[in-house]
Amino acid sequence: MHTVLVGVSSGIAAFKVISLVKSLKKRGYNVIVIMTEHAKKMISEKEFEKASGNKVVSELFPKGFDYKRVLKERKVKHISLADMASVIIVVPATANIIAKIANGVADDILTTTILASKAELLVCPSMNVNMWNNKRTQENISKLRNKGIFFFGPEKGKLACGYDGEGRLADINKIEDEIVKLVEKRNELKGKKIIVTAGGTEEEIDKVRVITNRSSGKMGIRIAEECVKRGAKVTLIRSRTDIEPTVSLDDIKVRSAKEMYGEIKKRINKNGIMIHAAAVSDFRVKNKIESKIRSDKGITLELIPNIKIIDKIKKMKKDVFLVGFKAEYNVSEKELKRKSVYIINKAGADMVVANDVGKNNVFGSDYNEILIVDNKGKAKKINRAEKRIIAERIVDEIVKRV
Numbered sequence: 001m002h003t004v005l006v007g008v009s010s011g012i013a014a015f016k017v018i019s020l021v022k023s024l025k026k027r028g029y030n031v032i033v034i035m036t037e038h039a040k041k042m043i044s045e046k047e048f049e050k051a052s053g054n055k056v057v058s059e060l061f062p063k064g065f066d067y068k069r070v071l072k073e074r075k076v077k078h079i080s081l082a083d084m085a086s087v088i089i090v091v092p093a094t095a096n097i098i099a100k101i102a103n104g105v106a107d108d109i110l111t112t113t114i115l116a117s118k119a120e121l122l123v124c125p126s127m128n129v130n131m132w133n134n135k136r137t138q139e140n141i142s143k144l145r146n147k148g149i150f151f152f153g154p155e156k157g158k159l160a161c162g163y164d165g166e167g168r169l170a171d172i173n174k175i176e177d178e179i180v181k182l183v184e185k186r187n188e189l190k191g192k193k194i195i196v197t198a199g200g201t202e203e204e205i206d207k208v209r210v211i212t213n214r215s216s217g218k219m220g221i222r223i224a225e226e227c228v229k230r231g232a233k234v235t236l237i238r239s240r241t242d243i244e245p246t247v248s249l250d251d252i253k254v255r256s257a258k259e260m261y262g263e264i265k266k267r268i269n270k271n272g273i274m275i276h277a278a279a280v281s282d283f284r285v286k287n288k289i290e291s292k293i294r295s296d297k298g299i300t301l302e303l304i305p306n307i308k309i310i311d312k313i314k315k316m317k318k319d320v321f322l323v324g325f326k327a328e329y330n331v332s333e334k335e336l337k338r339k340s341v342y343i344i345n346k347a348g349a350d351m352v353v354a355n356d357v358g359k360n361n362v363f364g365s366d367y368n369e370i371l372i373v374d375n376k377g378k379a380k381k382i383n384r385a386e387k388r389i390i391a392e393r394i395v396d397e398i399v400k401r402v
């Protein structure tokens, strides 16, 4: 059973959340309401207890708190709540709670649980139009959006304070749909085992120098995280990356293409999906030197084509769902598609994600723009968005096909 934590802060729209809690419970979710101290002044806990069938949580230190019991039982309320949550929703979200979450403040049970949880967080703001438009509120919101926090609403309309403008809590039925989407997404890849590769491989010139590329590994890591969030068991095989994954997965670190291939080979038979987002160096040094090359005179390196990992995958496991990546430099969309189809045919890939690293300054960036091409030649363009959002779209397309 999915546990949905509903955080209620002290917006005037809090009363609307009672029907939302009832509906979520009817859907079979375990709904636990966490209220801020101010929210309890707005509306009685009893109303939410009746709607959810669960006790409302509102105190970080409950009455009779005894640290000795905590140490004996190893159970802390906000951590248990954080761990059991499938999703957390803050509705209505006051300007205050948004500011606190954006800055990592944890001064009550709601903000502390949010900080401790790895669950998806959906924030549904509702406030006076001037509070909403205030630069500080907007800065807090962009900060959270960039960290992958979902927002829904507010809408424009008549506000409780008498103003007309943006700030009304979004339609409660639409909020419910968003919650259901987030919860259901968590099962989409349940039982699936996936290998994701990421990062730029390093090929030795000598014992201190390497040939590599400008890949940051962000795209692959975001995809791996998205697969974990949807219930898959993920093995991430990565060479040099600029970021660390934020979810728990099997994290294998390699350097060269050869090492990456070796790790894939060991595991491919136990996995049903392979997403090969790593930027494998196309060349390696023919005669690498087993010491440090002296730097007092110039040298000539002979580069030879490196192992093409993608071409080996289907030969190792015929029925693995293979997603390849293609990076091109300043080409047309037609050309991008043509190159993707070429990989599909050559490697037997089921899907190729292509991007133009020349146009969008993709390497190292948090943004990307891609073309997804499948083995039936169908292409779908995903416009420029954060790599986290692009990862969601890519995984959406994989989910439809596995």
Ligand SMILES: Cc1cc2nc3c(=O)[nH]c(=O)nc-3n(C[C@H](O)[C@H](O)[C@H](O)COP(=O)(O)O)c2cc1C
Residues within 6 Å of the ligand: 008, 009, 010, 011, 012, 013, 036, 037, 038, 039, 093, 094, 095, 096, 097, 126, 127, 128, 131
């Ligand atoms: C009657 C009343 C209505 C309020 N409505 C809102 C609101 O809709 N949105 C909001 O951001 N703050 C609203 N506030 C202000 C918050 O309650 C206040 O900022 C509070 O400190 C927020 O605490 P909390 O985020 O811990 O619940 C309201 C205050 C009062 C007294």
